[in-house]
Amino acid sequence: MWDYSDKVREHFFNPRNAGLLDGANAVGDVGSIKCGDALRLMLKVDPASERILDASFQTFGCGSAIASSSALTEMVKGKTLDEALTVSNQDIADFLDGLPPEKMHCSVMGREALQAAVANYRGEAWQDAHAEGALVCKCFAVDSVLIEDVVRANGLTTVEQVSNYTKAGGGCASCHEGIEEILAKVAAERCTAPTAETKRCEPAPVAASAASPAPTARLTNFQRMRKIEETVESIRPMLQRDHGDIEIVEVDGKNIYVNLKGACQGCMLEASTLNGIQTRLVEELGEFVRLLPASMLGRALS
Amino acid sequence: MTPIYLDNNATTACDPAVVAAMLPYFTEQFGNPSSMHSFGNKVGLAIKGARESVQALLGAEHDSEIIFTSCGTESDSTAILSALRAQPERNQIITTVVEHPAILALCEQLEKDGYVVTRLGVDKRGRLDLDAYRAALGPRTAIVSVMWANNETGTLFPVEAMAELAHAAGAQFHTDAVQAVGKLPMDLKRTQIDMLSLSGHKLHAPKGIGVLYLRRGTRFRPFLRGGHQERGRRAGTENTASIVGLGVAAALAKNAIATENSTVRRLRDRLEAGILAQVSNAFVTGDISNRLPNTSNIAFEFIEGEAILLLLNKLGIAASSGSACTSGSLEPSHVMRAMGIPYTAAHGTTRFSLSRFTTEAEIDRVIAAIPPIIAQLRKISPYWGEQGPLANADESFAPQYS
Structure with missing residues (x-):
């Protein structure tokens, strides 16, 4: 049985705002009957202020789908449409005191229903871009489609790289066989693509397309610092999405000392997170640098 | 309340009589049945009794046709892998699309290893098309594995007739009968079924004990090799308490x-x-x-x-x-x-x-x-x-x- 929080159970057993909504002027229908989840979100929006006066839902789905729908209606009531659109799927999960990794897609469906309803109100077309594959990494809820896309886009060839890019496989490691199968599948596609000249299959360079070409000209000290800062800044949103963060403490020659904050702190993936960022820095700077936790700064000085 | x-069909409660029969084998009857002394001998005799009880439930001709394993899944894997190893000139497995994952996932892996897997479809009532089955059988068929009863719907497959067709093509026949044993009368000696899997916890015995029925004369290659337990066909020290429990459960199930x-x-x-x-x-x-x-x-x-x-x-x-x-x-x-x-x-x-x-x-x-x-x-x-x-x-x- 799923390990549902009390709040999930409460919202499932006593769903708020279930049923049709009289006077609804924004409706979002999302989900997939194939996957067993489908949701209709109905909003009553005040045209003058664009404030959501009332919200209700109808859901075909499991306990967490119904609870996520119920939570969503409670969260958006009273908000303006723009405020409501800032509600992320993580917010929905947090509101319910968390969802099992296999069930995170229920909160994603809630967020999509909201986007679809707002688009419906504004007379815009809403296109859902996400495809979802079978869940491969259960520790971090990473599915096969995401892994495949990342492997393909970045020419990844090892499980370790996949962990650095997607976190998949970085936890209990029991999905490594599944990740290897995806790597083999993508590699086979590359190798069998018929080309006139190449007979032999060359492994694609790692992370070739992700990074801009490494600068060849030597950077000044100031440019180098700026580059390090820009690179780390570009990674921060990714960490923040998972409630983590990073800050640079010191740059000392080849050693860059950083603090991991929030959820990243003490996370079992700390090493692979640092590893992934280090790879990016090496690419950006065109030289080898080492990314170290700030805790090692003291040791280095003393 | x-x-x-x-x-x-997921699992059953242990019958209290099963639990009572097992308890001594956690305490005073701790011996290794392979030992020469009386500690082992008594346990060995208890296992013999359990084997005969399972033999009676299945209607097997010989008690040596009963091999104790750790679960239904182990029995399934043993049966299919044995058939492939014992008949290297045959490379095809015939099964159905509605089998338990214990069969389906194994077949998927074997397919990646190069074996040919034919999966028979079902109609809207879950019935097999026997003509499609006949057409699929051939000189390269190593084994046919078809469940006796479906775990989700309870639908029964005509395994006895299918075993005869398999033999006519020179193939071995295995049935995953974990849902059927104890619910249907069985008399395996009057059938041509070569191998059958059963699982203790589906018939009020504990979890962690299973059986592979292996018809005498069926070419066999062990899954686990090591000691001479189960006549060398399944090495590893016997799960004595659970085997005794399964013996009692089998007798109760027969009644x-x-x-x-x-x-x-x-x-x-x-x-x-x-x-x-x-x-x-x-x-x-x-x-x-x-x-x-x-x-x-x-x-x-x-x-x-x-x-x-x-x-x-x-x-x-x-x-x-x-x-x-x-x-x-x-x-x-x-x-x-x-x-x-x-x-x-x-x-x-x-x-x-x-x-x-x-x-x-x-x-x-x-x-x-x-x-x-x-x-x-x-x-x-x-x-x-x-x-x-x-x-x-x-x-x-x-x-x-x-």
Whole structure:
């Protein structure tokens, strides 16, 4: 049985705002009957202020789908449409005191229903871009489609790289066989693509397309610092999405000392997170640098 | 409120007599049956008794045809891998699309290793097409593995006739009978079945004990090699307490087969009729006239199974579902999909599986509990209107999704 929080159970057993909504002027229908989840979100929006006066839902789905729908209606009531659109799927999960990794897609469906309803109100077309594959990494809820896309886009060839890019496989490691199968599948596609000249299959360079070409000209000290800062800044949103963060403490020659904050702190993936960022820095700077936790700064000085 | 357990196809409660028989083998009867001294000898004799009891339940000709394993899955893997290794000139496996994952996942892996896997489809009642089976058999067929009874619907397959056809093609025949043993009378010596898997915990023995029936003369290669236990066909020190427990459970099951096919069947039919009389847009899945006496699988349209189970569980009623969500996978049960059950119904399939311990009072409580639960969930379903399902439900509500 799923390990549902009390709040999930409460919202499932006593769903708020279930049923049709009289006077609804924004409706979002999302989900997939194939996957067993489908949701209709109905909003009553005040045209003058664009404030959501009332919200209700109808859901075909499991306990967490119904609870996520119920939570969503409670969260958006009273908000303006723009405020409501800032509600992320993580917010929905947090509101319910968390969802099992296999069930995170229920909160994603809630967020999509909201986007679809707002688009419906504004007379815009809403296109859902996400495809979802079978869940491969259960520790971090990473599915096969995401892994495949990342492997393909970045020419990844090892499980370790996949962990650095997607976190998949970085936890209990029991999905490594599944990740290897995806790597083999993508590699086979590359190798069998018929080309006139190449007979032999060359492994694609790692992370070739992700990074801009490494600068060849030597950077000044100031440019180098700026580059390090820009690179780390570009990674921060990714960490923040998972409630983590990073800050640079010191740059000392080849050693860059950083603090991991929030959820990243003490996370079992700390090493692979640092590893992934280090790879990016090496690419950006065109030289080898080492990314170290700030805790090692003291040791280095003393 | 005492809980009601109607999930006996998932696992069963250990019979108290089984537990009582096992206890001494955790304490004073701790000997290794392979030992020469009396500590071992007594345990060895107890295992012999258990083997004979399983032999009697299956109707096997010899007690040496009974090999104790750790579970049904081990028995399945042993059977299929043995057939492939013992007949290297044959590379094809024939099975069905509705097998248990213990067979399907293994076959998927073997396919990656280069073996040819033929999966027989089923019709909307879950029945096999025997002509397709005949056509699939050939000189390269190493083994046919077909379940005796389906775990989700209870549908029975004609394994005895299929074994004869397999032999005519020179192939070995294995059946995963974990759901059938103890519910159907069996007399394996009068069949041509070469190998059969059973699992203790499906018939009121503990978990962690299984059996592979291996017909004398069937070419065999062990899965686990090592010591001489089980005549060298399954190495590893015996799980003595569980083997003794399984022996007792097998004897009890043999006596209870009549009860399964009278009392249990009547209660199952009462449950089914009671629910269907009150709930619209619901139907029984599988081959209704040819299935296990204890199993009922009902599809409740336009609602989802996990939600049904959670509400049932709140009332102390345990059942299971073929919905995607209960397994954490993305698709509903492969058995329901193979029968062409539409997604709007497949996700709402709910399996009730009874045992000889199920009472009439329990069944009546479940009959009373179901209708309000279904109504409650349909009330919030986007496919359901005031009066019932929306006309053209699939078109009236067609959510966007890539």
